[in-house]
Amino acid sequence: MTWEFILKFRLPPDGTAPAGWLDALYEAGCDDATVGVGKPGTIxxxxxxxxxxxxxxVRSAIKDVERAIPGAVLAEVGPDLVNLADLGEITGCSRQNIRKYAAGEIKAAKAPFPEPVHTGNPSLWRLAEVLPWFHRNTDLRPDPALLELARVTSAMNLDIQRQRLNHLLAAE
Structure with missing residues (x-):
């Protein structure tokens, strides 16, 4: 099966420009990735x-990147946090229709829509929470493989956040 996901890393502070790692990534087995180097200090x-x-x-890709870029630190794995437009694209519905689900305006839904993990502009939800809700409460049937991937990426991101918090607390 082919899995589509995004890994974001903080680069080691050795001064190497992100584009300087492209050959090493290819040689380490990341020839199945498109690389973005737009933000300084990250890839x-x-x-x-x-x-x-x-x-x-996901784990094999992380190992390949860490082998290619010693000292790189995994910062984020996706897909995980999504907005209403993302959910519309995933489910094949309009953003407006997804907004109606989120606002509780579609009475056919059997349970309240999951709470966002971030309320703001835009509000964000964990894909691993929303996909099962769609499956249980609507006629929409998101890809089960995407749910498997979302559960993995969500767990990894929560681990990353937990490690960052523990590091901050230990420094106090």
Missing amino acids: ALDFSREADSAEAA
Whole structure:
């Protein structure tokens, strides 16, 4: 199966420009990724990786990047946090229709829409929470493989955040 996901890394502070890592990434097995180097000090890789499971795909990609860029620190894994437009694209519905689900305006939904993890402009939801809600409460049937991937990426991002928080608390 082919899994599509994004990995974002903070680069080591050795002064190497992000584009300087491209050959090393290719040689380490990241030839199945499109690399983005727009933000200084970071690198993002949009993978399309074959593996038996989402977790195997993501973990092997992380190892490949860490092998290519010693000292790189995983900052984020996606897909995870999504807005209403993202959910519309994933479900094949309009953003306005998804907004109606989120606002509780569609009475056919059997349960309240999940709470966002961030309220603002835009509000954000964890894909791993919203996809099962759609499956249980609507006629929409998002791809089960995407749910597997979302569960993996959400768990990894929560671990990253937990490690960052522990580091901050230990420094006090």
